[in-house]
Amino acid sequence: MEKELTMPKLRPEMKDGVLCAWLKEEGDMVTAGEPLFEIETDKVVNQIEATESGVLKKQLFEEGDTVDVEAPVAILETK
Amino acid sequence: MRTIVNSSHDPFYNQAFEEFVFQTFPEDDLFFLWQNSPAVVVGCYQNICREVSVPALRRLGIPIVRRSSGGGTVYHDLGNVNYTFLVKRDGPVDYDRCLMPMVEALNAIGVPARKNRSCDIAIGEQKISGSAQRVSGGRILQHGTLLFQSDLTALDQITTHHKNDCIQSKGIASAICPVTNIRAHLTQDMTLDAFQARLLAQLVPMDAQPLTLTAAQEEAVRRLRDEKYRSWAWTWGKTPAFQYEKEGLFAGVPIRVTYAAKKGILSDVSVDCAALDSKDAARLLEGARLDPEGLAAVCHTLAGEQGDMLLEYLL
Known part of the structure; x- marks a missing residue:
């Protein structure tokens, strides 16, 4: 099953965040709780962890891109 | 809240120390003060070449250190005091949980400081402190600067006069703010040592036993310093395209x-x-x-x- 991971809203006033780094490449296995990417907003660097285990199927943005809150960032193939 | 002693002034060691403690003591809420000898410290995802004149810093012998938190470029010297909070995360990302106790502690020791913007501390309209965070594994690292008696001329020269407009880059740009030293605003003067001691006493209960690293843990910090914070891959390899x-x-x-x-x-x-x-x-x-x-x-x-x-x- 495909599952989307979105840009989280970390604070009520947050509108977007910078996707700073991918910590996994496409095709990598990811276990739930493992950090998948890092975002920065308002001087906070935040590690975003996978909510489920699976394979990182698609990175939807490049490092350095600004992404709107709740927009899909990654597609995870879960069992 | 407990404190942990770090008397090193080595800017690379101090970044490694902070990361090591963040990862090694997940059960404790910690607060500590530390100082760097002159250094430029850049945010985790900044383009160094855009923020400062690298050739000028090379001539001055001032090292450039990349930290693990977000935000902009700062200049540290021994007139500046840094603080770090390491706490559990509860709820949305928020600066006030650590920032407000810091403002109150400053007020209690006679510094007429107030919160400014989302994560700065100012006296009047002039900034005395900036802060940034890293959130990982359900824990928050929040740290900031406190300009007590820094060389503001050097700070201004290094961080505001050499922005490089030759670069087209993504990544995080710094904000430029007017700054001032805390010591210039005290009604009763105190030394930098007294400032640190009194601030620490405000934020950490007197009876809480300070943590110290074992010799083996200090060795692990030095290894992290050499393998990560002094490495080309971390400092320069992370530069946004x-x-x-x-x-x-x-x-x-x-x-x-x-x-x-x-x-x-x-x-x-x-x-x-x-x-x-x-x-x-x-x-x-x-x-x-x-x-x-x-x-x-x-x-x-x-x-x-x-x-x-x-x-x-x-x-």
Whole structure:
């Protein structure tokens, strides 16, 4: 099953965040709780962890891109 | 809340110390103060070349350190005091949970400070403190500067006068704010040592036994310093991809340098200048690392005694 991971809203006033780094490449296995990417907003660097285990199927943005809150960032193939 | 002692002034060690403690003591809420000898400290995802003049810092012998939190570029010296909170995360990302106790502690020891913008502390309209966070594994690292008696002339020269507009880059840019030193605003003067002691006493209960690292843990911090914070891969390899273009006069004739850099590696290099062998330049720079010492060596090969001047056109 495909599952989307979105840009989280970390604070009520947050509108977007910078996707700073991918910590996994496409095709990598990811276990739930493992950090998948890092975002920065308002001087906070935040590690975003996978909510489920699976394979990182698609990175939807490049490092350095600004992404709107709740927009899909990654597609995870879960069992 | 407990404290942990770190008396090192080595800016690379201190970044490693903070990361090590963040990862090693997940059960404790910690607060500690620390100081760096003169250094430029950049945010986790900043483009160093855009924020400061790398050749100027190289001449001054001031190191550049990349930290693990977000935000902008700051200059540290021994007139500045840094603080770090390491706490559990509960709820949305929020600065006030650590920022407000800091403002209250400053007020309690006679500093007329107030919160400004989302995560600064100011006296009047002038900034005395900036802060940034890293959130990982359900824990928050929040740290900040406290300008007590810093060299504000040096700070201004280094962090505001050398923004590099030759660079097209993603990544996080710094904000520029007017700053002041805390010591200039005290009704009753105190030394930097007294300031630190009184601040610590406000934020950590007197009866809480301070943590200290064992010799083996200190060794692990030094290893992290050498393998991560002093490494090219961390400091320069993490530079966001950018396009560079700079024109001017070198050895009395026009020069134009362009290149692209991705993951800290130069490509599409062009050095157009009648005083230099452009083919040699492109050959030596293509695929070179974005590294001040390595590029300085190439510049000396290409331009001999004028190598340092040439470096000004490369970074």
